[in-house]
Amino acid sequence: MTRDAFEALERLAGGLGTALLALLTLAFWVLVGAACVVGVGLLMLPAMLALTRALAERERARLNRWGLEVVSPYPVGEAPVGWTARLRAARADPATFRDLSWLAVHGTLGLVLGLVAVILPMITLREATFPLWWRFLPPDMWVTSFGVPVTTWPAMLAVAVGAVIIQVIAVLLGPRMARWQARSGVRLLGPHPSIDLSQRVARLTATRAGALRAHAAELRRIERSLHDGAQNRLVAVVVMVAAARRALARDPALVDLALDRAQGAAEQALSELRGVVRGLLPPILEDRGLAGALNALAAGSQVPCGLAVGELGQLPLSVETTAYFTVAEALTNVGRHSGARRAQVTLSRDRDLLRVVVTDDGKGGADDGSAGTGLAGIRRRVEAHDGVVTLSSPQGGPTRIEVELPCGS
The missing domain is CATH 1.10.287 (Helix Hairpins)
Incomplete structure (x- = not known):
């Protein structure tokens, strides 16, 4: 839960940056629109379209880094030459209006969500520690962050406890807030349906x-x-x-x-x-379930291996089999090639998505195109289930294999 909370905060803070840029770009659009009334703003339209497109591409790159696949809708090739040709091409391209719609949504709702995620922890820290130092302040400064005066110990303790409760709720809602913030980019910045x-x-x-x-x-x-x-x-x-x-x-x-x-x-x-x-089909899957089968794999690994399995619920047998063989092949690869001293296997489920992560502290340099590593086999098996494999293995390590498998019924 702690890791998910920090990841959600990082995503919301990153979204806050692009939301501020989106709001600033919206302000520029208002100024250019006003200038178009007298004709001067028309000359600035191509530059504003290029600025909007650059900001949208930045947001696409940010979402892709977090595993949300957003493909750029713009064709690769030479851009139209000339003011008239560029405006006609932008008007004919539905991606232009989708980018402008994203600016409006992300510059407002995305900005609010990012501000709440970033500022709320600072407010909570002040309110939670206020009972320790409020007596050292002048009486006219005995107020909360929202300007509410507090003059008694019971009121001060209530404010501190309330701030902590609100922060706990915000932490629990953090992953959902991150998804809300990213939803406009996923829906509007991708290609036309x-x-x-x-x-x-x-x-x-x-x-x-x-x-x-x-x-x-x-x-x-x-x-x-x-x-x-x-x-x-x-x-x-x-x-x-x-x-x-x-x-x-x-x-x-x-x-x-x-x-x-x-x-x-x-x-x-x-x-x-x-x-x-x-x-x-390993019989141990039927006898002990996926968690028990993976526990046996971890216990029999050549390299000491930790195992963390979250609440998985009911999974299709084909998904369990794919997850089992993924971990088995990955641990075999760790024992044969990595030179690692320790490995870690983590399984978690987020609604209709099963996530399998295998990490080791070895020498790195793994490549799913190399013969004999088994990583290409993992990728083929996972992609056959519409899953995604992400490999990170820089020279010197560590190596991280992350597999995401759809597991909806």
């Missing part, structure tokens, strides 16, 4: 193709495991049982040896079949 739909279809086509490739690769792996392992063992069992039957007629003393070898081969075949089945 028709364009966004075509991009969504293209992305789904790519992820489904990746899922089919991953499925075909998994079938080939299962076929190789059965053909090279269990099938050969079972053929050996048949041969050894036939040899035992022939030995029973010729030399009964050799029967026990042949049966022992057949039993050993059968046990190996059974073990390999169990391994193939575990590769499809």
